[in-house]
Amino acid sequence: MENSGVVMAGYVPEYFFAFLEELDEHPWLFSALASILVGLSGILPLLIIPIDKTASFKDGAGAATLRILLSFAVGGLLGDVFLHLLPEAWQHDLANTKEGEHVSMKCGLWCLFGMLVFIIVEKLFAAAEAEDEEDEAKPNGPIKQIEIEEIEKLLIAERKSRGKANGEGICVGNGTVSAQQLYSTCVFNNNTKGEVACCSAVSNSNGVVKCKGSNRWMGRCLLREAREKALQVSKEKSEKKDVAGYLNLMANSIDNFTHGLAVGGSFLVGFRVGLLTTFAILVHEIPHEVGDFAILLKSGFSRWEAAKAQLATASAGLIGAMTAVMFSGARNAIEAKTSWIAPFTAGGFLHIALVTVLPDLLREDDKWESAKHLAALLAGISVMAFMTVYFG
Incomplete structure (x- = not known):
């Protein structure tokens, strides 16, 4: 191994290694750039989702394509929860669990709490919308229209x-x-x-x-x-937006914050480690972003509004990266204080997938369309499994 290093040093100029060492001196800069790059993946679906910008999402071919993408989103969310977020949370807690403590209990409670918070938020939105509709229905309501x-x-x-x-x-x-x-x-x-x-x-x-x-x-x-x-x-x-879109944006912001922490922490270790971590997160996020984009379209966002909303949530990743760099001396303390985020986000994703999106897909009567939905759901799970195994 040492001989190979000597041979490598003979072929690679010394200034290259000096350059790599110089890169290690600026973790905050590369953490910020990497977080921005990961955030830009949010607008990638704008280019690759095969829905014409003039298509209607309520009927026709555009609606059928959107339902397939929503099925993929459900599979991606379930795969992310059970193959990535929860295993990562259990692994972290297992390494920091004292004898006699129940690891699954702690993660499970945070996951349930995440679901409960999302249920409460959706209920509050639904109550506000119902009140607005009631006002509109009154004889002297503000927007009562003449036939x-x-x-x-x-x-x-x-x-x-x-x-x-x-x-x-x-x-x-x-x-x-x-x-x-x-x-x-x-x-x-x-x-x-x-x-x-x-x-x-x-x-x-x-x-x-x-x-x-x-x-x-x-x-x-x-x-x-x-x-x-x-x-x-x-x-x-x-122009009214469904609450599902806002719930998804909230969950994504929390998830992006944890990605930012990972990116910032990896660049503190070294430039090469930071690059590998950024690549792994980027590859993992691309299929996730496609599903998120479909959920936003279903919630009443236009393609451009969905892209802008995705970019807005990416700012949470930048905040996470800067947090990791600024508090690098207390890295273990940060990990301990943010260990709840992964299971909490998992609970939010479960609510979005199983309560908000899936019920609409289950109303499909056409057997062939239902088969395509199931295939897209399994594809979403498979893609997330592949990403976790090879880029986890």
């Missing part, structure tokens, strides 16, 4: 009655029309979107719409405002 068909009837009536002695348009008799429900939904005053003459001629008094003059196309104003309101309501509903 456009109703306004179109008023528009027709207005055009028929224009020029008659009893008033202009739908303003009849004493210049009032009982339209409290219409007014509570439409916004007439301070309109800057055109047809100002129409809208400025309308005011509200005791819940009744008044027309302040003749030759006013009040029906047109009502119709336009109703359409704008309906479009706004539709946009708000389409």
Whole structure:
């Protein structure tokens, strides 16, 4: 072995070894760069997921492809929990367990606690969403919309009655029309979107719409405002994100923090060890990120929103790496204080996989699609098993 080292030294310039030693002097720099590189893997699915950016995720081919990716995500999460996170947590606790203590008890409790926290968070989100929907359903709710068909009837009536002695348009008799429900939904005053003459001629008094003059196309104003309101309501509903996406981002942030700790700690040992650790984490994360991306798409995120969210969670990895470097003198203490993170994250991943994602997949009636879902799930487990065995 020594002879081979001498031979190696004969072929490799001495400044190369000096260069490697110099790299070992800057662990904080390479820890930061490696964490950023691992974080960038979060946008890789944007390039490789075979879903067109204009595809609908509710029906059609886009939805079928998304369900297959979600099945892969479930398999990847289960594989990550049972083949990586929990074994790693048990191994760490086994090395630090005193005689008479139960290793599985400690990890199991943290895993259950992680599941419980995610259940509580999802419940809170669900309660808030239910309250919003209840407000929208109230007669005087903030986004209660007028049926456009109703306004179109008023528009027709207005055009028929224009020029008659009893008033202009739908303003009849004493210049009032009982339209409290219409007014509570439409916004007439301070309109800057055109047809100002129409809208400025309308005011509200005791819940009744008044027309302040003749030759006013009040029906047109009502119709336009109703359409704008309906479009706004539709946009708000389409932009709502499911809680599953936020839960997944929370779990990923915690997981990325532990990856950052590992990267920072490895570069403290040496540059070459840091490179190997970064490569192992990167290879392990790529299939994981594909599954995470699919979960975000299912939760209502657009492709670009999902990519930005993934990059945001990557900042937790950078924080973890800097934490490991800054407290390098207390490395054992950091490991002891963060040993709960792996089983806690495992509990969160279990909740996302089995409670949030899997139930939707189980509703599939088509046998061929169900078979593809099962195959994708097994593929997710297999990929994580392969990564753990060869790059663990």
